[in-house]
Amino acid sequence: MRNLSTSKAALLVGAGLVSFAAQATAQADDTIQLAPLSVTATKLELPKEKSTTALQVISAQELLDAGVTKMTDLDRIVPGLMINKQSNNAYTSFSMRGVFSADYYNPSVVVYVDGVAQDQNFSDRVLMNVERIEVLRGPQGSLYGKNAHGGVINIITKAPNNDVAGQVKTRYSSLERSLEAGVSTPLIKDTLYASLTARGFSGGGEADNSATGEKEVDDKRSRHLSTQFRFAPKDGPFDATLGYQHDREHFEDVFYNESGWKEKITTSTIGDRGDRTSDALSLNANYNFGEFKLTSVTGYQKRDMNRILMRRQNEDQEVISQELRLSYKPTDGALSGLVGVYSDQTDYERDAVSFFSGNAYMTEVTQSSFAVFGEGVFDVTDRLALSAGGRYSKDKSDFDFIENGGLTLNRDESWTTFTPKVGGTYKWTDQFNQYVTINRGYKPGGFNRTATNTAAEVPYDPEYSWNYETGLRSDLFGGKLKLDASAYYIDIKDMQLYRGVGGQQILRNVGDSTSMGLEFNAVAHPLQNLEVMAGLGLNRSELETSNNLDGNKTPYTPKVKANLGIQYYLETQSLPGTFIPRVDVNYYGKSHLDVDNNYSQSAYTLVDLRLGYEWNNLNFALFAQNVFDKDYKVYQSGASYIQVGDGRNVGLELSYAF
Structure with a gap:
């Protein structure tokens, strides 16, 4: 019954799009023009x-639309970005331009919120009170x-000011229910x-x-x-x-095998809950000295996770950071x-039971980092x-491991490096600008934080890269088209990737790799009240090693990734008021799901x-995501360790701002 009802709802949304398009009457006299871009990234x-730098700025309105x-x-x-959960909701991986972040604890793509680098365990966060990304x-x-190493996702929230403002927002669909409220006021x-x-x-x-x-064993709940x-x-x-900020989440994930993942039916007794x-806590302070500006950003984050994956897998982590x-x-x-x-300093503790021996073990890792950085233009x-x-x-890492009746390990390693950058921009015309x-x-x-064999004693080496890039930015037809x-x-060099089957994976340097590609991103208003958003990423990335991985494709990096969004403003x-019908089409090319390229x-x-x-x-919306209920994998490590993306999700969204 669930599939039948959501199919009908999807058809209703589609019928609504056609119906309201047919009722369009009065239109604005002038074609909408794109607003100037504010950039602080x-x-x-x-x-x-x-x-x-290749830079894309996304406003709160664009996220909503x-x-x-x-x-x-x-x-x-x-374009060029892939974000997937890896194994469960606790771990999220990023792949940007073929730089795949296999290490959940030290991702290549760093997420910032109001200047503070976020705990990597919360990369699946909900976007609330966002001004722009x-x-x-x-x-x-x-x-x-x-x-x-791979890039930055910089989230800027709405700062409170003299205006009393607030919003109430609810979302109800076949896969989720949520209620959100916020208020901002001068004291x-x-x-x-x-x-708040x-x-x-x-x-x-x-x-x-x-x-x-x-039924529906993979439910989840959260509060913020x-x-x-x-x-x-x-x-x-x-x-x-x-x-x-305070977050609390309960999650339950399941694993499928090859015969049951498309139907979302599992026979596995291995659950993950x-x-x-x-x-x-964060403190962001600024002082302006005329042409100079001094900024201090202090962050503290504490995370506790109690998890059962066949056996106990509990983690605690504290991070304190300071930027000046x-x-x-x-x-x-x-x-x-x-x-x-x-x-910054990260204190990590893992209290778990080994998949290998069944023995309890304790892992403690202390990581510290210090850096001096700068850039001039x-x-x-002119x-x-x-x-x-x-x-x-x-960077320094201290690793301690004690297994009851098994291994006892104690190691520490440190690494130092200098990473230079040079570039330039040239304004060919008032409409075209190029950078190199x-x-x-x-x-x-x-060190591997989850392994309980002698491989955990050997640290993996740093990963390095040289990046060469050129790009063209254009602002055409009086602001009606922006194209990057x-x-x-x-x-x-020395790419860090996991090898092995789920529960027994070891993070290692698997060899060198190359990644090359093209990216396009465009926003246009070709007709009155018509807005078109399009993106295209073309990538070729593969390993270059002396072992049996030579020629393998980098995991979670499709050769082609494209998105197209079309929306119309109807009165x-x-x-x-205004009706805004919209359709989004996202294409993902073939991608491999493991370094050995056994699964794709x-x-x-x-x-x-x-x-x-x-x-x-007042804002109201009917929506249908994944309208055709397409089945696709987001993770696989072994024939019985498959996880999939969301199916069809149909619902409504209502918000009121004041």
Whole structure:
């Protein structure tokens, strides 16, 4: 009955799109033009045309229109990016331009929220109170405190101010139910402000267990609370924001075999369920000295996870970080830049029972990092700008392991490196700007935190890369078309990937690899009230090793990835407000799911429909995601360790802002 009802609902959404399109009457006199882009992702607050990084800025409205509600949805609108859960909801992997982040604990792509690098265990977070998201591709070590080998996803939330504002939002669908509310208000006008956001979520799940007779065994629940206090006297040089966030999640995941994954039927007695709690504090302070700006970002995050995967797999982690940077941006001068220092320490503890021996064991890892970084931009002419930067990093890892009746290990290793960057931009015309950049990427080495054999004693080495890129940015037809295009080549040394079957995987340096590709991203208004968003990523990445992996494709990196979104703004005579029908089509080429290339996911296409309605502060939408209920894998490690993406999800969304 569940499949029949959702099919009917999907047809209703599609019929609604056609119906309201037919009722269109009055249209705006002028074609909508794209608003100028505000960019702070480079930390220098320079115009986008002076950035030597492939950069995509996504506004809160764009996220709403595309139905992107959580981090794992983001790859639907960002070319070259793949985000998948790996094994369970606790671990999320990123692949950006063939730089695949297999290590859950030290990802290549770093997620920031309001300047603080986030605990990697929360990369599947829900996007709430977001002002915009900035996606930077390639190494970002010369601008960001925490080392980022593959790229940065920078999330900026809405800061409280003198306006009293709030929102209530609910979402009800075949796969999820959620309720979210937030308020922002001044406590002392022109001086002190505060905001509060709360959210509850539950998901029914899709998997049935034929062995036990249980239905929808992969359900999940979560709750979230966050608050901000901002001290920013009007026209004063100083501002500071203190933030607190609490998350609690219960999840249950299942594994399928080759015969049951398409039907979402499992016979496995191996379930994966857990509870995860986290608390985070942050303090972001700025002081302006005219053309100079001093910024301090302090972060503290604590996470506890109690998990059962056949046996006990509990983890606790605390991270404290500090970034201090000084930027220089003259009102009338050719040179601008920034310098900074960064340090963090991670204390990790794992209390578990071995898959190999059945013995209890304890793993303790202490990681520390220190870095000095900086970048400068020099305007040679009004058209040509050159930039140079670099990063000196020192990383250390202390590893202690005790197994009852088994191994006792104690090791420590440290690594130091310098990663330079050079680049330039040239403004060919008022509509065309080109950038070129060469930089070195680095990902530190470490120890396996989950292995209970002698392989865990041997650390894996750092991963390095040289990145070569050029790109073209254009603003055409009076702001009606914005097009970004880039070409890149990445040479990676000592790539870190997992080998082995689920529960017995070891993270190792598997050899070298190369990745090359093209990316295109466009936003256009070709007709009155018609908006088109399109992205295309073409990639060829493979391993170059001296063993049996030579020529294998990098996991979770499709050769072709494309997205197309079309939406129309309709005004009718029968009702006030604006109807916004939208269709999104996402194509994913074939990708491999393991380093040995034994398992793969063939090419597939996902289609989403959405019918939105906006009137004053009210927003309402009917939506159908994965309309044709396409089956696809998101993870596989062995014939009986398969996990899949969400099926058809049909529902409604309602929000009111004040």
